[in-house]
Amino acid sequence: MSGVRTPRIYWCTCGDGMPAIDPRVCLECGGEAVEVYGVRGDPMPMTDGVWKWVREAIAWSLDVDESVAQRLAPGGAGLRVKLDAVEVAYALVYGGGWAGVIEFDWEVYRWVFSPRGWLASLVYREKLGNVGRLEVRAARGDILPWTVYHGVRSDKIGARIVARDVAGRIVVLRVEKGGLRVEWVEAYREDAEWPKPADWRRMYDLHWRVRVERMFREAVEWSEKVLREYGPGVVRLSGGKDSSVAALVFAEAGGEHAVFSDTGWEHKETIETAERVAETIGVNLDVVEPPRDCWRLLEGYGPPGRDYRWCTQACKLGPTARYIEERGFRTVFAGNRALESPSRARESRLSRSRGAGGGEFIASPLHAWTSLDVYTAVVTKRLPLNPLYEYGIERVGCFNCPSQSIPELQLSARLSPDKWERWSSFLKRYAEERDLPNAWLRYHLWRWRFNPPPRVRVATRDLLGVRWDKLIEKLYVTRVLEVGTEVPSVRLFNPLGGLSGLSDLRGVAPALGAVWEVTQHHLVVKPSRYSMVVFYQDGEVYVEGGSWEEIESLAEEAIRAIAMSAACTGCMLCVKKCPHDAINVIDGHRPVVDQKKCIACRKCLYVCPVAGYALLSQKVGLQKTIEEMLEGG
Numbered sequence: 001m002s003g004v005r006t007p008r009i010y011w012c013t014c015g016d017g018m019p020a021i022d023p024r025v026c027l028e029c030g031g032e033a034v035e036v037y038g039v040r041g042d043p044m045p046m047t048d049g050v051w052k053w054v055r056e057a058i059a060w061s062l063d064v065d066e067s068v069a070q071r072l073a074p075g076g077a078g079l080r081v082k083l084d085a086v087e088v089a090y091a092l093v094y095g096g097g098w099a100g101v102i103e104f105d106w107e108v109y110r111w112v113f114s115p116r117g118w119l120a121s122l123v124y125r126e127k128l129g130n131v132g133r134l135e136v137r138a139a140r141g142d143i144l145p146w147t148v149y150h151g152v153r154s155d156k157i158g159a160r161i162v163a164r165d166v167a168g169r170i171v172v173l174r175v176e177k178g179g180l181r182v183e184w185v186e187a188y189r190e191d192a193e194w195p196k197p198a199d200w201r202r203m204y205d206l207h208w209r210v211r212v213e214r215m216f217r218e219a220v221e222w223s224e225k226v227l228r229e230y231g232p233g234v235v236r237l238s239g240g241k242d243s244s245v246a247a248l249v250f251a252e253a254g255g256e257h258a259v260f261s262d263t264g265w266e267h268k269e270t271i272e273t274a275e276r277v278a279e280t281i282g283v284n285l286d287v288v289e290p291p292r293d294c295w296r297l298l299e300g301y302g303p304p305g306r307d308y309r310w311c312t313q314a315c316k317l318g319p320t321a322r323y324i325e326e327r328g329f330r331t332v333f334a335g336n337r338a339l340e341s342p343s344r345a346r347e348s349r350l351s352r353s354r355g356a357g358g359g360e361f362i363a364s365p366l367h368a369w370t371s372l373d374v375y376t377a378v379v380t381k382r383l384p385l386n387p388l389y390e391y392g393i394e395r396v397g398c399f400n401c402p403s404q405s406i407p408e409l410q411l412s413a414r415l416s417p418d419k420w421e422r423w424s425s426f427l428k429r430y431a432e433e434r435d436l437p438n439a440w441l442r443y444h445l446w447r448w449r450f451n452p453p454p455r456v457r458v459a460t461r462d463l464l465g466v467r468w469d470k471l472i473e474k475l476y477v478t479r480v481l482e483v484g485t486e487v488p489s490v491r492l493f494n495p496l497g498g499l500s501g502l503s504d505l506r507g508v509a510p511a512l513g514a515v516w517e518v519t520q521h522h523l524v525v526k527p528s529r530y531s532m533v534v535f536y537q538d539g540e541v542y543v544e545g546g547s548w549e550e551i552e553s554l555a556e557e558a559i560r561a562i563a564m565s566a567a568c569t570g571c572m573l574c575v576k577k578c579p580h581d582a583i584n585v586i587d588g589h590r591p592v593v594d595q596k597k598c599i600a601c602r603k604c605l606y607v608c609p610v611a612g613y614a615l616l617s618q619k620v621g622l623q624k625t626i627e628e629m630l631e632g633g
Helices: 048-062 066-072 117-125 200-230 241-252 268-281 294-301 310-327 371-380 406-415 417-433 438-442 454-462 468-473 496-511 548-566 573-577 603-607 622-631
Strands: 008-012 018-020 034-040 043-045 079-083 088-094 097-105 110-115 131-134 149-151 160-164 170-176 179-186 233-236 257-261 284-288 331-333 350-352 361-363 479-484 489-493 514-518 522-528 531-536 540-544 583-586 590-593
Touching (some): 018 200, 034 088, 034 097, 066 117, 110 170, 117 170, 200 233, 200 371, 496 514, 496 522
Antiparallel strands (some): 043 079, 170 179, 514 522
């Protein structure tokens, strides 16, 4: 991960206890902290919203009163580390070490809690809720019949039972339809105590003195060097915690300019936080907006997904890139961190800008920081913190971000009701038009377009009865309507075509070939002597060629041309890529190709960042679809 180690997590027992990731020796008591084994990852502080989720999950999963759940999860300083899961799950560290796992369970459609470590032993010793004993020696993954268990039972699917097996070990069981699944096995701890809320201010203070103060100084010095050698620079301010600290580092290194991209989908709290941060650190904040309305583009592209992020390109990066180009900034500072995702981990701290991000270089001063490091800097430096974090939302940008989990989307619906009502209405109409199953809406399966993670694919099939390969066929942006056999041809439909209009498309069409005919209802392009592309006002496209290979290529390029004219962001990549200076962007979002200069190399169509999203699919080629239709008669 670019040389960035996944941090180890420790717990010091002095005072009321304290979670930490560095060092192993506590500055206050001088004692050695104990490593929390089994928990590795990017540690995040537990906010009030997360504590609320934990208490509700404990009460439901263990069948205990709210007062007991409050004692088991008293609040204060604690850490959570994201785990691999179908939806979302966190390992929780508080009260003396690993306390349990909280997960949003698709089967019961709610948060559930599975105890670990000291908390599991405490629940058993105090006989809290579903507690009993096993007649067998348990092993993780076993499915046990109810006959080997004696104690308090629960008939709720997804509930947890804490028992001791014949070897005296603590066993955590999940109630399932076929019996009891052994979820966790560990040694019983006689010394387990009721947790006390640790002081989060003390946690941040110690973490700053031990680790973050040094990291902050180094980040400022590094940023000063980058600005000297690769400036001038600008910082992307998003209203999130990472970009806020990156902006502070940038400002203390001498940077003066920040940019915020308002897509029209941001939470109002996010916009307000970005403005407050800029004012606090003393930088000039410019706000850019997309030239095309994102709600309008939604009709053409369909809902964005984690593997289909047209919104990022069309509504955020493109407009920002144009601003950066016009202002002459070479280096763009951002709050990217290696521990955020595998893709971020593959990036270096200073890298060449790729695609439509703008600038020549991307500088990430917080590249090796953890989430806890960032929170510590926010609190210590008294930066404004987006209030959405307190609710438990991690992705605080757009209200409908596909990277959010179901619980986060539920909160977004409550916090941005007007936007969510419009979004929900669109999704319902979209699902009805494509005959999508109810599960697509209830489980927010729109968050993936073509390639969900294996866990999601399996759960969709086994729990929801939905096959993803069948679902994909209903989600194609471009649809093949008809295939001609006497004259090799294909008739397509792309909804973006109805948004662009033939007048805008006329500006891009020369990239395909000679514009042959233009009327009120259609536009004809002749790429070669034996081929023809006809664009219609309603979004239909007719492609004719000398071979099916040529038709496939022309069809793809025709769809790219439609997207380029309908969703142009003004990023200017096409202008930079053209070898003959044959293209210009008018009014910030209308690409126009000079037919006298253009040689139809079509490089502009392939460099356009929004064009690829309009194609048939990232997995199923047009040629395959044509072959299937020909075979079908």
